[in-house]
Amino acid sequence: MANALPGAPGTPRNARGGGLQVGGLGFAVMVTVLLVALLFAANQNSVIGWLLVAISAGWLIFAIVVFLLMRRGIQGAARRVDSMVANTARRQETPVAAGAQTSADPMRDTKLDHSFKICQVQVKVVREQLASGELDRDMVDRALETIDITASNARDMIKGDHARKGEDEGPVSGTVVG
Structure with missing residues (x-):
């Protein structure tokens, strides 16, 4: 070029x-x-x-x-x-080292980084609730649901990359959150 x-x-x-x-x-x-x-x-x-x-x-x-x-x-x-x-x-x-992945899509990397940060924040919320004397069950449930949804979305982003490379892992299942 x-x-x-x-x-x-x-x-x-x-x-x-x-x-x-x-x-x-x-x-x-x-x-x-x-x-x-x-x-x-x-x-x-x-x-x-x-x-x-x-x-x-x-x-x-x-x-x-x-x-x-x-x-x-x-x-x-x-x-x-x-x-x-x-x-x-x-x-x-450049050849990729064994087990390491590179990404040519900086937007995807930013989205994945954001997903991991969300998970870390929600884990902190769960830990604080467990450490406190009064457990707010609704807050813990929302945090766990957020972690689940965020992790699922991040995996879908990664699966999307594998699907483009021809490595289909089968159908994706889950609940649509509106």
């Missing part, structure tokens, strides 16, 4: 977008204006004509500088994107 952006070094010329043609047309118009101003200034030999030549030359130089700076910035961004794509591809191709 090298050269992911159009216009990156090494990208075929026909793969680039239409922006360069429009820019080329703009430069052609600016050069034409400069040449016309030069012709009129040379024929008329007036201060205003030469002032217009200076102004059009200044705008042309400004446009060239902006074009070159933008092109260099876009090429730098394309190099960074290409290196990130290459690094990501390299990381995904």
Whole structure:
């Protein structure tokens, strides 16, 4: 996936977008204006004509500088994107140690982390209730139900990854909570 952006070094010329043609047309118009101003200034030999030549030359130089700076910035961004794509591809191709799992889905990892935090908080609630002299049975039941549902959802996320990899463990069963 090298050269992911159009216009990156090494990208075929026909793969680039239409922006360069429009820019080329703009430069052609600016050069034409400069040449016309030069012709009129040379024929008329007036201060205003030469002032217009200076102004059009200044705008042309400004446009060239902006074009070159933008092109260099876009090429730098394309190099960074290409290196990130290459690094990501390299990381995904790295063999996984025995028993270890890697995930290419950071959103799934965040959801699983959140599920584990919920379980930890609910375990803390159950422990506090058991340690207190007065046990609130409803609170303990809600905490255990939350742990059960959260663990089931986390397992479903993991099973979903196995199912995508072709490792079907059979049908998923459970209670739908509304």
